[in-house]
Amino acid sequence: MASLRTDEAETHLVSRSVPVSAPSFRAVLRAADTPRTVWSAPDEATVVGSGAAATVTADGPRRFDRIREAAEDLFSSGDVHAGTEAARPRLFGGFAFHADSTDGSPWEDFPGARFVFPRVQVTEADNGTWLTVNAVGPDADADAVEERLAEERDRIESLPDPGPLADPPGVTARRRTTAKSDWNASVEAAVERIRAGDLQKVVLAQALAVDLASELSVPDVLERLGDAYPDCYRFLVEPEPGADRAQASFFGATPERLVTLRGRTVETDALAGTTGRGETPAEDEWLARELAADEKNVHEHELVAETIRDQLAPFASSVNAGDRRVKRLATVQHLWTPITATLSTNEHVLSLVEALHPTPAVGGLPPERALETIRDTEPFDRGWYASPVGWIDAAGYGSFAVALRSAVSRDDTATLFAGVGVVEDSDPDREWDEVQLKYRALLDELER
Numbered sequence: 001m002a003s004l005r006t007d008e009a010e011t012h013l014v015s016r017s018v019p020v021s022a023p024s025f026r027a028v029l030r031a032a033d034t035p036r037t038v039w040s041a042p043d044e045a046t047v048v049g050s051g052a053a054a055t056v057t058a059d060g061p062r063r064f065d066r067i068r069e070a071a072e073d074l075f076s077s078g079d080v081h082a083g084t085e086a087a088r089p090r091l092f093g094g095f096a097f098h099a100d101s102t103d104g105s106p107w108e109d110f111p112g113a114r115f116v117f118p119r120v121q122v123t124e125a126d127n128g129t130w131l132t133v134n135a136v137g138p139d140a141d142a143d144a145v146e147e148r149l150a151e152e153r154d155r156i157e158s159l160p161d162p163g164p165l166a167d168p169p170g171v172t173a174r175r176r177t178t179a180k181s182d183w184n185a186s187v188e189a190a191v192e193r194i195r196a197g198d199l200q201k202v203v204l205a206q207a208l209a210v211d212l213a214s215e216l217s218v219p220d221v222l223e224r225l226g227d228a229y230p231d232c233y234r235f236l237v238e239p240e241p242g243a244d245r246a247q248a249s250f251f252g253a254t255p256e257r258l259v260t261l262r263g264r265t266v267e268t269d270a271l272a273g274t275t276g277r278g279e280t281p282a283e284d285e286w287l288a289r290e291l292a293a294d295e296k297n298v299h300e301h302e303l304v305a306e307t308i309r310d311q312l313a314p315f316a317s318s319v320n321a322g323d324r325r326v327k328r329l330a331t332v333q334h335l336w337t338p339i340t341a342t343l344s345t346n347e348h349v350l351s352l353v354e355a356l357h358p359t360p361a362v363g364g365l366p367p368e369r370a371l372e373t374i375r376d377t378e379p380f381d382r383g384w385y386a387s388p389v390g391w392i393d394a395a396g397y398g399s400f401a402v403a404l405r406s407a408v409s410r411d412d413t414a415t416l417f418a419g420v421g422v423v424e425d426s427d428p429d430r431e432w433d434e435v436q437l438k439y440r441a442l443l444d445e446l447e448r
Contacts, residue, residue: 013078013117014140015132016149017087020122020156022129025226027159028122029219029236034247035116037092038222038236039391041257041399045086045125047391049118054136055240056091059112061099064354067113068392071350074117075394079142086125087132091115094237094389094403097358097382098371106209106408106415107383109239109248115392120152131156166220169412170213170448177207177380180432186377187428193373194424201303202364202373205419206435207380210446212412218249224445225253228330233257233401235389245410250384252406253441255329256361258388259352260399264343266312266352270305271327272361272421273297273335274434288326288333300421301335304360308339311355316341331440349398353388362386362402362419383408385417405441416442 028048029036037049054074058066071091082088093115096102102110121132133149135141178186186204193199218236226234232253241247256271275291278284291297301324309319319341327336363386364370374382390400407416418438420431 012138012140013074013080013089013134013136014142014145015078015080015082015089015134016142016145017081017083017130017132018149018153019083019128020131020153022124023122023156023159024162025124026162026219026223028156029222030162031155031159033119035238035240036218036236036249037116037118037238038234038251039092040226040234041401042231042233044399045123047090047092048122049092049116049120051119052116053119053134054117056093056115056117057111057113063095063099063113064350067115068348068350071115071392074136078394080394082132084125084127084130086127087121087123087130088393089117089132089134090391090393091117092237092391094384094400095353095357095387096384097387098375102383103381106248106410107381109242109245110250110384111239114237114239122156162219165223166217168221168446168448169216171210171443171446172213173211175209177209178378182379183432184428187422187426187431190373190377190422191424191426194422199369199373200365201300201360201421201423202370203360203362203386203419203421204374204431205378205382205385205417208416208418208439210414210416212414212446213448215412216409216414216446218251218409221445222251228444229253229255229405229441231255232329232405235401235403237384237389248408248410250403250406250408252403254401254404254406255327255334256402256404258359258390258400258402259349259356261347261349261352262397264346266316266341266343268308268312268339268341268356270301270308270321270337270339270361271334272304273301274420274437275333276437277328277331277333284328288328291333291335292324292326296423296425297335300423301337303365303423305337305339307360307365308356312339312341312352315343315347315352315355317344318342329441331444332437346396348396349392349400353400357388358386359402361421362404364421382417386419405438407442414442414446
């Protein structure tokens with residue numbers, strides 16, 4: 001069953017919001033209490049959460065249902081005055097990639113699913129910056145929350161300027177989980193299974209552990225990621241640390257949306273097929289044209305797009321895919337198809353998250369055989385890498401991204417993750433190079 005932990009023994013929710021003078025993103029995040037939360041997405045408000053008025057955790061195959069049930073229980077007794085929709089109470093968090101619990105370093109403190117209801121939330125929206133204070137428990141009352149709101153407003157508006165961005169901490173050592181020879185053998189074995197008809201596609205990943213010259217400043221790296229990848233989904237999730245362990249931070253800037261639900265309107269993406277960026281505009285355009293015409297990448301992409309349409313079909317009265325195009329990021333280019341759907345009936349966003357995860361862009365086809373292959377092949381636990389991260393609100397709406405271009409940091413270490421789709425004509429050397437290219441998104445922000 002799900003575990004709902006609050007400041008008090010019973011569930012009663014009070015939430016109040018007021019506009020505040022806009023402090024900087026880094027200033028707010030630097031001053032936030034753990035566990036800290038960040039969500040920043042294209043065409044959405046940017047949210048920084050501080051502390052936890054309540055946490056919801058779950059493990060096992062029914063973790064999506066259990067989180068939904070606990071969230072509905074939490075929101076059912078809400079006394080909410082948000083002031084603006086963007087500042088409304090929300091739960092922020094995510095899920096492990098596999099149904100069973102995470103295992104081993106660096107995932108010791110990450111359960112199968114965990115969502116946080118922040119005590120203090122700062123929301124940067126189109127209509128200004130808003131401060132929200134939340135309380136949960138039998139003694140939570142409007143007067144106490146409004147008093148706390150006034151105190152937090154004074155504190156937030158008086159935060160000092162954090163100054164210039166710190167230099168990246170620098171990387172002093174690297175440790176790969178997968179040797180090049182083992183990688184080649186794994187890709188070749190997967191290709192043999194695909195040619196034999198056991199698989200259509202499987203996504204194989206690697207992990208790269210790095211030692212840092214100094215402790216990582218998560219606010220600074222997220223700021224730099226926002227500058228480098230303005231069209232990506234930035235996130236920060238922090239679990240409760242175990243005894244004698246420092247705080248872990250799972251963060252990233254992912255280009256892939258899993259699903260957004262508002263009313264009965266669903267938006268999602270097919271993102272698969274990758275090439276690099278050119279050193280000149282002409283080379284960049286040439287690479288984009290080559291990607292758009294490459295049979296291997298187009299085949300991989302269409303497998304993903306078709307499967308997403310099939311996964312949405314049981315819920316939808318209509319599913320529509322836009323034109324396939326090239327999406328350019330700072331270090332790579334991807335094939336991208338936007339997909340929209342209209343639901344036949346009202347659904348909770350987590351029902352769609354469960355139906356779509358894992359997409360063939362991070363798992364494979366057929367799904368169960370691909371997941372077995374991943375388990376048998378990868379010499380590390382994916383943990384929350386390539387998993388759904390995002391938020392849900394009291395109406396059951398929400399927005400989730402796929403946790404790619406991500407890393408887990410703790411003190412002066414970080415572990416980075418990247419993967420590639422293997423299909424019938426995959427070449428082990430090309431796939432290895434693509435993984436190294438995808439590491440650059442995070443490595444560029446860590447290396448001096």
